[in-house]
Amino acid sequence: xxxxxxxxxxxxxxxxxxxxxxxxxxxxxxxxxxxxxxxxxxxxxxxxxxxxxxxxxxxxxxxxxxxxxxxxxxxxxxxxxxxxxxxxxxxxxxxxxxxxxxxxxxxxx
Amino acid sequence: xxxxxxxxxxxxxxxxxxxxxxxxxxxxxxxxxxxxxxxxxxxxxxxxxxxxxxxxxxxxxxxxxxxxxxxxxxxxxxxxxxxxxxxxxxxxxxxxxxxxxxxxxxxxxxxxxxxxxxxxxxxxxxxxxxxxxxxxxxxxxxxxxxxxxxxxxxxxxxxxxxxxxxxxxxxxxxxxxxxxxxxxxxxxxxxxxxxxxxxxxxxxxxxxxxxxxxxxxxxxxxxxxxxxxxxxxxxxxxxxxxxxxxxxxxxxxxxxxxxxxxxxxxxxxxxxxxxxxxxxxxxxxxxxxxxxxxxxxxxxxxxxxxxxxxxxxxxxxxxxxxxxxxxxxxxxxxxxxxxxxxxxxxxxxxxxxxxxxxxxxxxxxxxxxxxxxxxxxxxxxxxxxxxxxxxxxxxxxxxxxxxxxxxxxxxxxxxxxxxxxxxxxxxxxxxxxxxxxxxxxxxxxxxxxxxxxxxxxxxxxxxxxxxxxxxxxxxxxxxxxxxxxxxxxxxxxxxxxxxxxxxxxxxxxxxxxxxxxxxxxxxxxxxxxxxxxxxxxxxxxxxxxxxxxxxxxxxxxxxxxxxxxxxxxxxxxxxxxxxxxxxxxxxxxxxxxxxxxxxxxxxxxxxxxxxxxxxxxxxxxxxxxxxxxxxxxxxxxxxxxxxxxxxxxxxxxxxxxxxxxxxxxxxxxxxxxxxxxxxxxxxxxxxxxxxxxxxxxxxxxxxxxxxxxxxxxxxxxxxxxxxxxxxxxxxxxxxxxxxxxxxxxxxxxxxxxxxxxxxxxxxxxxxxxxxxxxxxxxxxxxxxxxxxxxxxxxxxxxxxxxxxxxxxxxxxxxxxxxxxxxxxxxxxxxxxxxxxxxxxxxxxxxxxxxxxxxxxxxxxxxxxxxxxxxxxxxxxxxxxxxxx
Numbered sequence: 001x002x003x004x005x006x007x008x009x010x011x012x013x014x015x016x017x018x019x020x021x022x023x024x025x026x027x028x029x030x031x032x033x034x035x036x037x038x039x040x041x042x043x044x045x046x047x048x049x050x051x052x053x054x055x056x057x058x059x060x061x062x063x064x065x066x067x068x069x070x071x072x073x074x075x076x077x078x079x080x081x082x083x084x085x086x087x088x089x090x091x092x093x094x095x096x097x098x099x100x101x102x103x104x105x106x107x108x109x
Numbered sequence: 110x111x112x113x114x115x116x117x118x119x120x121x122x123x124x125x126x127x128x129x130x131x132x133x134x135x136x137x138x139x140x141x142x143x144x145x146x147x148x149x150x151x152x153x154x155x156x157x158x159x160x161x162x163x164x165x166x167x168x169x170x171x172x173x174x175x176x177x178x179x180x181x182x183x184x185x186x187x188x189x190x191x192x193x194x195x196x197x198x199x200x201x202x203x204x205x206x207x208x209x210x211x212x213x214x215x216x217x218x219x220x221x222x223x224x225x226x227x228x229x230x231x232x233x234x235x236x237x238x239x240x241x242x243x244x245x246x247x248x249x250x251x252x253x254x255x256x257x258x259x260x261x262x263x264x265x266x267x268x269x270x271x272x273x274x275x276x277x278x279x280x281x282x283x284x285x286x287x288x289x290x291x292x293x294x295x296x297x298x299x300x301x302x303x304x305x306x307x308x309x310x311x312x313x314x315x316x317x318x319x320x321x322x323x324x325x326x327x328x329x330x331x332x333x334x335x336x337x338x339x340x341x342x343x344x345x346x347x348x349x350x351x352x353x354x355x356x357x358x359x360x361x362x363x364x365x366x367x368x369x370x371x372x373x374x375x376x377x378x379x380x381x382x383x384x385x386x387x388x389x390x391x392x393x394x395x396x397x398x399x400x401x402x403x404x405x406x407x408x409x410x411x412x413x414x415x416x417x418x419x420x421x422x423x424x425x426x427x428x429x430x431x432x433x434x435x436x437x438x439x440x441x442x443x444x445x446x447x448x449x450x451x452x453x454x455x456x457x458x459x460x461x462x463x464x465x466x467x468x469x470x471x472x473x474x475x476x477x478x479x480x481x482x483x484x485x486x487x488x489x490x491x492x493x494x495x496x497x498x499x500x501x502x503x504x505x506x507x508x509x510x511x512x513x514x515x516x517x518x519x520x521x522x523x524x525x526x527x528x529x530x531x532x533x534x535x536x537x538x539x540x541x542x543x544x545x546x547x548x549x550x551x552x553x554x555x556x557x558x559x560x561x562x563x564x565x566x567x568x569x570x571x572x573x574x575x576x577x578x579x580x581x582x583x584x585x586x587x588x589x590x591x592x593x594x595x596x597x598x599x600x601x602x603x604x605x606x607x608x609x610x611x612x613x614x615x616x617x618x619x620x621x622x623x624x625x626x627x628x629x630x631x632x633x634x635x636x637x638x639x640x641x642x643x644x645x646x647x648x649x650x651x652x653x654x655x656x657x658x659x660x661x662x663x664x665x666x667x668x669x670x671x672x673x674x675x676x677x678x679x680x681x682x683x684x685x686x687x688x689x690x691x692x693x694x695x696x697x698x699x700x701x702x703x704x705x706x707x708x709x710x711x712x713x714x715x716x717x718x719x720x721x722x723x724x725x726x727x728x729x730x731x732x733x734x735x736x737x738x739x740x741x742x743x744x745x746x747x748x749x750x751x752x753x754x755x756x757x758x759x760x761x762x763x764x765x766x767x768x769x770x771x772x773x774x775x776x777x778x779x780x781x782x783x784x785x786x787x788x789x790x791x792x793x794x795x796x797x798x799x800x801x802x803x804x805x806x807x808x809x810x811x812x813x814x815x816x817x818x819x820x821x822x823x824x825x826x827x828x829x830x831x832x833x834x835x836x837x838x839x840x841x842x843x844x845x846x847x848x849x850x851x852x853x854x855x856x857x858x859x860x861x862x863x864x865x866x867x868x869x870x871x872x873x874x875x876x877x878x879x880x881x882x883x884x885x886x887x888x889x890x891x892x893x894x895x896x897x898x899x900x901x902x903x904x905x906x907x908x909x910x911x912x913x914x915x916x917x918x919x920x921x922x923x924x925x926x927x928x929x930x931x932x933x934x935x936x937x938x939x940x941x942x943x944x945x946x947x948x949x950x951x952x953x954x955x956x957x958x959x960x961x962x963x964x965x966x967x968x969x970x971x972x973x974x975x976x977x978x979x980x981x982x983x984x985x986x987x988x989x990x991x992x993x
Contacts, residue, residue, distance in 0.1 A: 026143065026144075026147075027140065027144055028143070028144045028147040028148060029147075032151075046144065046169060050137075050140065050141065050144075066139075069147075071150070073143060073146065073147065073150075074139070074143060075140075075143045075147070076136075076139075076140045076143070
């Protein structure tokens, strides 16, 4: 099984989900997307994003290729692989459990 | 299945990455560049200037180089490049914590240095093969008999000849007079040299070939007046300057011109003290070689292949028992040459080796504890790196590199220290340890040390790594563990450390107590104002009497001298053995009582300050012409005469030594005095029965050959007295060596030097262990205190008193120290039995020593706890809680 540290796991989930929603996107786009969709509540440290992307790519969950962007700039685009989709499903499920658990705890008070 | 597939794929990707690392660098650069540009573009769109936007983008991104390395870490197998990076990082870290680094490196260096040095000595003396071909087939032959005390007995001339002629188990056998002194004159200052005298075949039995020249011929061995001699390597090098043309040179030995016929190679194993080798003839032979009771020879033999020592012992026992006058239970005994040489020192070396290993263990435990505390302090930093995507393997490697850096530095320092210690040992104790020629820091010692370095590096790296895994969550929460959970691994380390220190301290305590006991032992004489010197002469007839009378006269005339005397004995160091027969009761051959025996001049007891109990001292009138007389000591009176008045009784004394040149029946002597006991043979041996005879009544004249001079003075510096006496004597006899001028206090110190060394070394080790222990406890408790700052803050905010905090810390510390003490005491009880050989009037379980050790360690431990605890109790609760 892949490692499941809270911080890494969360960033993985955000990246995978973003790519599921955006099809193919470069790192900057992914960071921007997460920030905008969460209305700025979650701001991805750009410094941790790229190492995470490398790692996720090596897990085989995403693939990358260099393409030209909308405004004619060369950028490395990432997209989800089939394995990535399965991993996303797993992580969504485990996240849901965490949320459920934390929710239960919060309601208890 | 899937997981392993994924792992394989990820591994393959990294492998590819490793092969294309430059492309990857460019790839990462390009990607980060594109990111920055896009960010800048966005900022420009929002109204920033181009330059500001680019700077802002960089600021938002943070440290690019660092991130690039982190990102790339995902691509690469551990490579030289990242190793260099780990090294740089590790070095930076160690530089940032100089106190920590210095202490750890010093500790490791000391521990390993001592260990490597001690192991070199251990290896050289006990383990290294004999430098004699097939040395494992070489045995020393001796005998023992329960009925006469079971002590190891040397062999006599007739016994050696019986062995040589009747055995079928040896390929060769030889007898040796291990050492005797001769004067060497005519080449500068007259000196005495150590001679060793072997029978024919000796060099063949050992397999020693001369370095130059030849060994003795059969004709030379068969000549009682042979004057050819062979030099030892050491004598040739140090006294004759390694003269390449030394063969054929004539030197004056014992007054006779003698021709050098050969030089031996270095012989570190057997008779390494010999300066000069001369022949020992057996056919014809000296009288002293013909007397069966005169047991003074070493016998060395080479066992035939296929014959076991047991079989040989049986045959030799049979041979021994054929002779008349031997105890019926006499047994021959074969001792491997190695055991013969190192036997007396083996136990002590074993103990020293164990002690040093314990010191090393304490060092390693302490280092582990300090590193653990250190890396837990770094847990938040490591957690951040983990969060940034560094793998655990990468972090573990980083820790490993730091461990290797520390232990590598420590090991290097250790090897340097070991060189110094080995040089010091070579310099100071070469004489007191056998086989020390060529002692050097040995390969195996370095290998063992390096092994320890490597092992400790791994342990240091993995211990914190393992702990970090346990504690990572806590590290994320915010650096401060709230409970004592992180203390647990420390507890074990501290307890183990204390237990080791207890064993060392108990050992040191026992040796020091023995040493003190020996210092305060009643000697039976007053050594302070007496000087001794050694004179070797060439007199073996009545010519010697005027010589010695003149020497005594010259010595007594030195200003400040109150008494002068000569004797063949050295108090607290040496006495010959003698056998006593009685005039008034039957004597059973082989069962005669054995005593210490000395030939003395009239004022011997006055010069040494030995009180007379009954009767009289000798006078100058007790000479060869007078009726034979003898003085005995109180112990002899008690044992031989059951406390009855011994004065006027008659005994005959047979002297057992090289000096016994006569096989004639010894004369009956009248006992004229009883003196109080003195420790004649050694300080640590109780006085045995002893007999003293006037040197003028030695009918063999042999004692005239070799005497010790004693002068008692009024001044505080007896050695000056000795020097003045030498001048006076050499004014009369310019060729007479007067050597070994030493105060009797120094003679005593030399005789117990081995004990002194042992006590000193062990005390040094114990103090080191105690220091390390204190340091370790202090470091760990300080760390734990820091971890619990918040907890203490809360407790004090909730109303706990400062003293409560203090008591809590001391209680926890007390439990650790107490556990360590109990464990260490148990261990000590198990191992101090090994020390018993080195102890003197001190039990291996001496309660004072154990109690003292407990007190010292408890004090050290509690002090080490108290300092950080006091600091903790002075906390301001508000700042501890981070409210300010």
